[in-house]
Amino acid sequence: MTGWLDGTAFAAIPGAVAGGLIAGTLLPLLGMWVVLQRVVFLGVTLAQVAAAGVALGLILNLPSLPFGMAVTLGLVTLVGSRQRLTRLGDAALGAGFCVASALSLLFISRSASDLDEVNHVLYGNLIYAAPEAVWTVGITLAACATIIVIFFKELLFTSFDAESAAALGMRARGWQLLLFLVLALALSVSMRTTGSLLSFAMLVLPPLAALRLRVGLRTTFTLSAVLGFLGTLAGLALAVSADLHVESSITIALFMMIPICAAWRRHPAWGLALAGALFAAGASITPTDSGDAHRHHHDAAIVAAAGDPFHADVALLATQPLAGGPLRIEWSIDIHRDPEETQVPPAVWLLLSSEGLFDEHLLVPDLYALPAGDSLHTGTYLVDVDRPIHHIDGQLWSGPSDSMDSEPLDPAHTSVESCDVTRR
């Protein structure tokens, strides 16, 4: 999947690029209906319901994606068959949003699953998007967009004037239910890759920008997809160049499409000037060193991809209950190995050492088996301690899978980001 990005700044994050661009292009086509029917809050509530469904799947140890999808589709069907979803009202949607958000957090706090997994449900994991997840998102969103195109005239009439459509014999509520089921399906699936924040941003912001241009219906739909694509690309570029959180960068870039389109509407030169100014401002942002386990992997991977035949970078996130107890270590390691003949250690171990704590943990066994190129590995484990720990440092050590060697790996080829411990 990386071939088409070789030589670009995105070579280290092909999943994020593919997943982001697919979702950024196709979700606006669905979001346009939400915006046009003035039920934007229904979109964000659906996104949150999908997140709660996925989190519930995790806590029940069920396949989280199908389960989250089933919960969302079931809820939409249940409510939509009783009344028109577009008439739910702000109060009902607000209540649904609050409850779904609270349930997501509750399920996550009780989940025995990998903390990575559950956090990604809410905040997205574009950086870690695996090829199969990208394929799933791509196929599902393409199917959803196809349904929208095939039944465009029916969805248009029932969205524009549901009562007249029903009066003329159409099953207006059924068509609207189909629309929101498609939307729920798209959100449930894209949630695992983009998270609820970015899914909602992709759903709403490009359509709002396209509507600013005040062009015809079909052109508006097409433009929303184009603007979604461009905004996502700009956000990814910003995140990579300035070492920023990917999902937030894309959200901001998508939002900036609105003033750019408003300026373009006044005069195309104004739009281009504003876009150029924003691009220059984004390019002037320089990377910083601070951050957490989620933030800098694309940066580390890009450094690694720059020429070092073997490089391993570890990011850590540590949490400990307020009342004391086991330290939860969330780790991710980005391994770069190219060419394939490069000598690598048989396995990589993480040695934590701080405030009197020493703990060793096997991160990646059988490095020989890894394909050439970049690979990302994540995981979580618990360290038993009987006192509060405030800060952790670590080193990478080599060794076979059953025991750690007596020497650390060369720091010239490895890095471990230290981190403060978060109280929960």
Added chain:
Amino acid sequence: MADGGTRAPTLLRVMDVSAGYGKLRTLSNVSIDVQRGKVTALVGPNGCGKTTLLRVLLGLLNPQAGSVEWPQGRVRVGYVPQADASEQIFPVSALEVVCMGLTPGMALLRSPGSRERADCQEAMERFDVARLAGHPFRELSGGQRQRVMLARATVANPELLVLDEPVRGLDFASSAKLVSSMRDLALNGGMAVVVATHSLDLVANYADTVALFKEGRVLAGPVAEILDDAHLTDYLGTPIHVAEVDGIRMVVPGEMVTRSVDEQRP
């Protein structure tokens, strides 16, 4: 001027219909006939049940009691909702709005082609809005929008046309054009037209049959019989006077007539 005395084929028969929303009953034992080639007006204060009856006629609301019969079989229906019921954020052109009227009759996977667009253009010409075909619907004036909606409602050649307060918020000229078009559809197009309205002048001069609503009950009959001072005063709850000058009926508040008489006294 309309004459409700001529018999015409009955298209729709409402018999002892009671209807409402949940436990709230807004119509009780209402019976009216809707005839081809005639304009039937529903008149009454806000909340009296006019829209409820329209929704029953359109099949959007099931009656709690009574029945709606179609003596000649179910017919095609056209509908013009209240002016503010149509969304204005959609970036659709006037032509696209009119094309929506053909959607229910088209096959699922078919898009409007050149034949359908020609039908829409023809419908728009009928209501003098053909030149606005490419204009964004949301940028049209209220009167233009209503005529576009009328074109949409009639593009599929319905036999029953239902209009919900079509002249609300329109200026005098726009109202006159719209009402004239509506009357023409009944007289020359043979449609049965049902219109809910607050415009008594419209009813007095363009309707054939009128149904006066008050607190869920209805008094229905030819305009010439029903639209008089006593009935209007009773049903609308305020003194009303119906005058006729050169064959044109004028409906004015009764207080105005009393004041005018008082002022003429020595």
